Amino acid sequence: MIDNPMRPCFDSQGLIPAIVQDAESGLVLMMAWMNAESLALTVQTGETHFWSRSRQELWHKGATSGNIQTVVDIHLDCDQDALLVRVHSAGPACHTGAVSCFHHSFGEENL
Amino acid sequence: MIDNPMRPCFDSQGLIPAIVQDAESGLVLMMAWMNAESLALTVQTGETHFWSRSRQELWHKGATSGNIQTVVDIHLDCDQDALLVRVHSAGPACHTGAVSCFHHSFGEENL
Numbered sequence: 053m054i055d056n057p058m059r060p061c062f063d064s065q066g067l068i069p070a071i072v073q074d075a076e077s078g079l080v081l082m083m084a085w086m087n088a089e090s091l092a093l094t095v096q097t098g099e100t101h102f103w104s105r106s107r108q109e110l111w112h113k114g115a116t117s118g119n120i121q122t123v124v125d126i127h128l129d130c131d132q133d134a135l136l137v138r139v140h141s142a143g144p145a146c147h148t149g150a151v152s153c154f155h156h157s158f159g160e161e162n163l
Numbered sequence: 164m165i166d167n168p169m170r171p172c173f174d175s176q177g178l179i180p181a182i183v184q185d186a187e188s189g190l191v192l193m194m195a196w197m198n199a200e201s202l203a204l205t206v207q208t209g210e211t212h213f214w215s216r217s218r219q220e221l222w223h224k225g226a227t228s229g230n231i232q233t234v235v236d237i238h239l240d241c242d243q244d245a246l247l248v249r250v251h252s253a254g255p256a257c258h259t260g261a262v263s264c265f266h267h268s269f270g271e272e273n274l
Contacts, residue, residue: 058267058269058272058273059273060269060273069180069194069245071182071191071194073191077189078188078189078190079189080182080184080191080247082240083180083182083240083245088274091274092274095269095270095271095274096271125268126268126269126270127265127266127267127268127269128265128267128269128273129193129194129264129265129266129267130257130258130259130261130264130266130267131264132267134194134264134265135269136191136265146241147241148241150241153240153241153242153245154238154239154240154245154247155238155240155241156169156238156239156240156241156243157236157237157238158169158171158206158237158238158239158246159206159237160206160207161169162169162170162171162239163199163202163203163206
C-alpha cells in the first residue's frame with residue numbers, strides 16, 4: 053500500500069530489495085535485502101547495511117572483508133518497493149572475489 | 164536450496180527478482196519479478212516477460228506501450244536468487260514516462 057510518495061513499502065517480512073550499483077562503472081554489483089533498521093543505518097552512516105535472511109541478522113557490508121560500500125545516492129522506484137543504491141566500492145562485492153555477484157551467464161541451457 | 168550451480172532459485176511463491184539494466188547507458192531501469200514461465204519466455208523470445216504480483220498474471224513488457232525490452236544477456240547471481248537482465252529498450256521503462264522507474268531520490272527525510 054502506498055501511503056506516502058516518498059516512503060518505502062516493505063514486504064510482509066518487513067524487507068525491501070536493494071540493488072547496489074557501482075557509481076563509476078555502472079556495473080550492478082549485487083542485490084540484497086534491507087529492513088527498516090538497515091535502511092536507516094545505510095542512510096545515516098553512508099555505508100550499506102543489509103538484513104541477512106539466511107543468518108537473520110543485520111549485516112554491515114565490508115565489516116569483515118573490508119570491502120565497504122560508500123553510498124553515493126539512493127533512489128526508490130515508482131511503486132516504492134525497490135531501492136537502487138549507487139556506491140563507491142572499496143573492493144569486490146562478491147564473496148567469491150568477483151567484482152559483481154552477477155557472474156553466471158544464463159541462457160536456454162539453464163532453464 | 165542450491166541444487167545446480169546454474170539453475171535459478173525461486174522463492175516460496177515461485178518468483179525471482181529480475182533487475183533490468185539498459186545495456187547502452189548502464190542505467191538501472193526497473194526491478195520486477197519472474198516466475199519459471201516468464202523467465203523461459205524471456206529467454207526463448209528474447210523479450211522481457213514478468214509475473215505481475217498485483218494482477219497475478221504474465222506480463223510481456225511493452226505489449227501495450229510498445230516499449231519492448233530486447234534481451235542482450237542475462238546473469239544469475241552467486242547465490243542464484245536474483246537475475247540481471249541487460250536490454251535494449253524501445254522506450255521508457257516506467258509507466259510514468261520516466262526512462263527509469265528509480266526516479267525518487269531517497270534520503271534521511273524519507274525514513
